[in-house]
Amino acid sequence: MKPDHVTPCRQFLHPGEVLWEARQYTEYPDLPLVPAQLRAPRQRSARKKGILGALGEVLDKASRPPSGTAGSRPGGRLLDNRLVNNPVTRAVGTVAEHLNEARENIEDAVDDAANRALFGTTMEGDWASMAGRFLVQVTNAGGSPQHQALTDRRLFVLTDHASGWRERPPELEVAAQVQLSNIAELRPRPRAVFPRGRFDLVFVDGSWLALCCSFQEDMEAMVGAFRGR
Numbered sequence: 001m002k003p004d005h006v007t008p009c010r011q012f013l014h015p016g017e018v019l020w021e022a023r024q025y026t027e028y029p030d031l032p033l034v035p036a037q038l039r040a041p042r043q044r045s046a047r048k049k050g051i052l053g054a055l056g057e058v059l060d061k062a063s064r065p066p067s068g069t070a071g072s073r074p075g076g077r078l079l080d081n082r083l084v085n086n087p088v089t090r091a092v093g094t095v096a097e098h099l100n101e102a103r104e105n106i107e108d109a110v111d112d113a114a115n116r117a118l119f120g121t122t123m124e125g126d127w128a129s130m131a132g133r134f135l136v137q138v139t140n141a142g143g144s145p146q147h148q149a150l151t152d153r154r155l156f157v158l159t160d161h162a163s164g165w166r167e168r169p170p171e172l173e174v175a176a177q178v179q180l181s182n183i184a185e186l187r188p189r190p191r192a193v194f195p196r197g198r199f200d201l202v203f204v205d206g207s208w209l210a211l212c213c214s215f216q217e218d219m220e221a222m223v224g225a226f227r228g229r
Contacts, residue, residue: 003024005022005023005024005146005147005149006019006022008022008146008147008158008170008172009022009147009149009156009158010022011172012149012156012158012172012174013151014153017151017152017153018151018152019149019150019151020149020150020151020152020225020226020229021149021150021221021222021225022147022148022149022150023147023148023149023213023214023218023219023221023222024146024147024148024213024214024218025145025146025147025148025157025158025211025212025213026197026212026213026214027145027212028122028198028210028211028212029122030122031122031123031135031209031210032122032123032135034127034135034136034139034140035127038127038136038140039139039140040140120189120210122209122210123135123207123208123209123210124206124207124208125203125205125206125207125208125209126207129203129205129206129207130178130182130203130204130205130207131201131203131207131208131209132207134176134178134201134203134209135209137175137176138157138159138175138176141159141173141174141175141176142159142161143159143160143161143162143163143171143173143175144159144160144161144163145157145158145159145160145175146158146159146160146170146172147172148211148213148222150222150225150226152180152229153179153180154177154178154179154180155177155178155180155183155201156174156175156176156177156178157174157175157176157177158172158173158174158175159172159173159174159175160172161173178201178203180229181204182203182204183201183202183203183204183226184202184203184204184206185200185202185226186199186200186201186202186222186223186226186227187199187200187202187208187223188219188220188223189210196215196216196219197212197213197214197215197216197218197219198210198211198212198219199211199212199213199219199222199223
């Protein structure tokens with residue numbers, strides 16, 4: 001029995017709005033990471049803040065050097081400073097740092113090439129574009145995106161904030177939405193990349209973003225509903 005995505009999405013319809021399709025939202029792999037300056041600060045409950053504060057105090061105490069160590073003796077501190085400030089030591093450290101950075105850059109480039117070969121390009125447009133703003137909204141909504149719906153007015157994604165190990169009723173809210181007038185195309189991409197449920201949400205400004213359903217037939221239903229409007 002397939003999960004019910006229609007009922008949750010119906011709760012968020014506006015008066016007179018008609019639901020065309022509702023399917024599971026699956027985050028497509030290798031989407032760009034939203035820059036830190038565009039991320040909204042996470043809201044923490046008072047209980048979580050209290051737990052994190054207590055843990056912080058414990059870690060702070062554990063990280064303090066015990067009394068009587070070499071670092072607390074004047075002679076030991078002087079010796080450490082001389083070693084750190086030695087020109088040869090600094091030169092060796094700089095070379096090692098550059099080698100590590102070069103190796104990490106090469107590894108990142110290899111990973112990026114492998115991901116592009118497997119998943120293809122996942123977004124076109126900068127963070128000020130419609131595609132960029134849509135991804136920022138989904139990311140900042142938090143929770144776990146679960147449903148996506150297409151209506152006679154818009155496409156929207158619902159996220160569930162009932163996370164954690166304990167089973168709870170869903171706590172759904174709209175993570176992001178876009179009016180149909182701002183959508184140029186829902187472009188199917190089943191054969192070009194993996195997984196097969198991918199389609200691209202193409203905006204009227206030319207930017208686009210990879211979205212995904214769990215199965216190819218779900219993706220085809222979303223695309224078919226848009227094209228048959």
